[in-house]
Amino acid sequence: MKKTILNENKKSWDKVAHHFNGIDALPAYGPYAQTEDELHLFSEVENAKVLEIGYGSGHSLRYMANRGASELWGVDLSEEQRRIAENTLAGLSANLYCAPMEQEIHLPKNYFDYVYSIYAIGWTTDLKSTFELIYSYLKKGGSFIFSWDHPLYVHLKSENGEIKLNGSYQKEGLHTFEDFKGEGVSMGIHKRKMATYINELIQAGFTIDEMIESDVGEEYSGKECASSDRYYSLYKARKFPTTMILKAGK
Numbered sequence: 001m002k003k004t005i006l007n008e009n010k011k012s013w014d015k016v017a018h019h020f021n022g023i024d025a026l027p028a029y030g031p032y033a034q035t036e037d038e039l040h041l042f043s044e045v046e047n048a049k050v051l052e053i054g055y056g057s058g059h060s061l062r063y064m065a066n067r068g069a070s071e072l073w074g075v076d077l078s079e080e081q082r083r084i085a086e087n088t089l090a091g092l093s094a095n096l097y098c099a100p101m102e103q104e105i106h107l108p109k110n111y112f113d114y115v116y117s118i119y120a121i122g123w124t125t126d127l128k129s130t131f132e133l134i135y136s137y138l139k140k141g142g143s144f145i146f147s148w149d150h151p152l153y154v155h156l157k158s159e160n161g162e163i164k165l166n167g168s169y170q171k172e173g174l175h176t177f178e179d180f181k182g183e184g185v186s187m188g189i190h191k192r193k194m195a196t197y198i199n200e201l202i203q204a205g206f207t208i209d210e211m212i213e214s215d216v217g218e219e220y221s222g223k224e225c226a227s228s229d230r231y232y233s234l235y236k237a238r239k240f241p242t243t244m245i246l247k248a249g250k
Contacts, residue, residue, distance in 0.1 A: 002125040005174070005188040006077070006100050009123065012185035013078035017057075019181050021084060024119040025059035029147040030243030031232040033214035041145050041210065041247050045069050048113035051137055053101045053130075053146070054120020058085030058094075065092050073112070075101055077123075102126040102133070109136050117146040119243075123189055127196065131204035138250040144206065147245045150213060151194045158236050161227035169193065194244065206248035213241040 027036040036042060046068035052061055055074030065072055072094040076082060082098045089096075099105045101117075102124050115134050124130040134144050157166040172192050180187040201208060216237050225234040232242060 002102075005125050009187055010077050010079075012180060012183075012187050014080040015185050016181045016183050017078055017080040017084060020081075021057045022059050023057075024147075025056065026063040026116075026118060028118070028217075029214065029245050030119055030149070032216050032220060032234055032237035033147070033241070033243035033245070034212070034217045035219075038218055039212065039245070041245070042067075042114060042116075042143075045114070049073070049111060051075070051107070051112045051115045053115065053117035053134065054123065055085050055096065056081055056118075056120070058088035058096075060116070060118055061085070061094055062088055062092070065089075071095075073097075073107070075099055075105070075107070076120075077101070100125075102129045104133065107133075107137055110139050112137050112139060113142050114138075115142070115144045119147055119149075121146045122148040122192070125188075125190065127190075127192065127200050128203070131200050131206070135204045135206060135250060140250055142250050143209070144201075144248045144250070145246070147214075147243050148197075150241045150244045151192060151197070153240060153242055154191065156236065156240055158227070158229045158233065160229070161235075163236065163239055172196065197244075197246065201246070201248050206250065208246065209249050210245075210247040212245040214243040214245055215241070 047070045049071040050064050050069045051073040053075055055061055055076045061072045061074055075097045077100055079098050082096050085096055115137050152169055155166050155169050157164050175189055175191050177187045220234055228235045
């Protein structure tokens, strides 16, 4: 089942990759969310070895290079994303792998100062294995930082200015998008509660350093917003966080 989902998602990501060029990349942590410039979760990047899980278009890795990271590594499911990222990172030395994040591909162990993931970790088909692998990549004292949709956000539906609970937060499991980004492709993603993310981190050996249910970012301060029924909207984000951000240590 997991292999089937991964194969389908891989083909689908190759087709929709162009929609995500430069989207949800550092210093941004997510739609309307606070940024790294506001949160300062990466305490020292100069000369750091960094690994990104789900590097997408490569813009977060370029951000790390601009901050002085000494080594850039990344894993992403999509060959098309790797091609785009190679263009984004032209002129820089980067070790980019195309593989599932939940798969052992013999990356260096006890090696990285930071492993991070911006709006990608929730696509894993096996959260336990993914977190265990990430723990093994980090050196002692290293940090894992990731952002993802706030797990309750998907259940909040805006209708005519009112926000209502849609579906069951308690029910975890596979959800399938039948026409992702209007490209006629299906994508399978597992819906999980916040407790599941936190408990799997603990089980993998991590210590939780910080848990952020993000406020609206400073760039939107003072911006007026009308009610909106869009999935992501400033109107909705001011009432409930779009994004959760976790920092965990080894």
